[in-house]
Amino acid sequence: MRLDEFLRLNAPEDLAALTTAVARSSVDVWGSIPFKAGLLNETNPSGETQKAIDVYSNDLFVEALTATGHAAEVASEEMEEPAESKGRISVAMDPLDGSSNVETNNPLGSIFGFYSQRLPASGRRLVGALYVTYGAMLTLTFSFGKGVHRFVALREGGGISFQLKGVELKLPEKPEVYGFGGARKEWVPEVAHFWDSLDDRGLRNRYCGTFVGDYNQVLARGGIFSYPALVKRPKGKLRVLYECAPVAYINEQAGGYASDGKGDVLDIEPGGLADTSPLYIGNSALVHEIEERISRS
Numbered sequence: 001m002r003l004d005e006f007l008r009l010n011a012p013e014d015l016a017a018l019t020t021a022v023a024r025s026s027v028d029v030w031g032s033i034p035f036k037a038g039l040l041n042e043t044n045p046s047g048e049t050q051k052a053i054d055v056y057s058n059d060l061f062v063e064a065l066t067a068t069g070h071a072a073e074v075a076s077e078e079m080e081e082p083a084e085s086k087g088r089i090s091v092a093m094d095p096l097d098g099s100s101n102v103e104t105n106n107p108l109g110s111i112f113g114f115y116s117q118r119l120p121a122s123g124r125r126l127v128g129a130l131y132v133t134y135g136a137m138l139t140l141t142f143s144f145g146k147g148v149h150r151f152v153a154l155r156e157g158g159g160i161s162f163q164l165k166g167v168e169l170k171l172p173e174k175p176e177v178y179g180f181g182g183a184r185k186e187w188v189p190e191v192a193h194f195w196d197s198l199d200d201r202g203l204r205n206r207y208c209g210t211f212v213g214d215y216n217q218v219l220a221r222g223g224i225f226s227y228p229a230l231v232k233r234p235k236g237k238l239r240v241l242y243e244c245a246p247v248a249y250i251n252e253q254a255g256g257y258a259s260d261g262k263g264d265v266l267d268i269e270p271g272g273l274a275d276t277s278p279l280y281i282g283n284s285a286l287v288h289e290i291e292e293r294i295s296r297s
Ligand code: F6P
Pocket: 097, 098, 099, 100, 180, 181, 182, 183, 209, 210, 211, 212, 227, 237, 238
């Protein structure tokens, strides 16, 4: 089934229009990556260097999302202030996740949270979430609260169409992989102990350094991804609004659980747009286990 047909049958008008806007723009972002991998002399609000492709994808998505007329605002990891518009849905996005991987040609991604409330808002206000992978395949993975669906970009005639891949996505029951961000010596000790135990249970360590890429393989193979609390950075690295909550929403719809080490990531009430949180996400049993180890420490 094609994306437009699926959206017509399964999504409210606003989410269908926003998803279509992301789908179209993602094709341009994907095609532009090889041409825009040089550095610009700019930094984003978190002090990281922006690459040309970060700026390009940010501007492209803002433009396409606001043009639908359904966005109330578009907040982005790459912007200080949200772009205001006149619709109902607040969009929070990480327009190019894992951009430090551009040069090494690891997978990249884009993440979108569709909130029913002005931002910052808790993940409980999400009415949908979506992530794009720019990897070997261009894919869209999303949920509007009724399961997780994946579409793959295919060449068709002179253009590209998105086709539904398989059935509703669920995390496999038997976990196979794990991937943890940051440096091991910086992790809080409970995380290192938990990590040590995973090999003994037959899981394999696989880490690519792009959140979307690392989470995507957890969704495919089962397991756990974490960007944990660090001793010197107890609130981790990943942004609640732009990264943690949208992917936690999809993960919950796939039958999993996401924790900040104390409770459900979807319950976090972020005080600011750029708030960060530790993240432990994947199969429920593994995530509950690390949560329990942390709470006992
Ligand atoms: O957006 C931040 C990010 O690029 C994520 O995609 C990724 O999970 C993380 O940083 C990787 O950080 P590190 O290089 O510290 O493991």
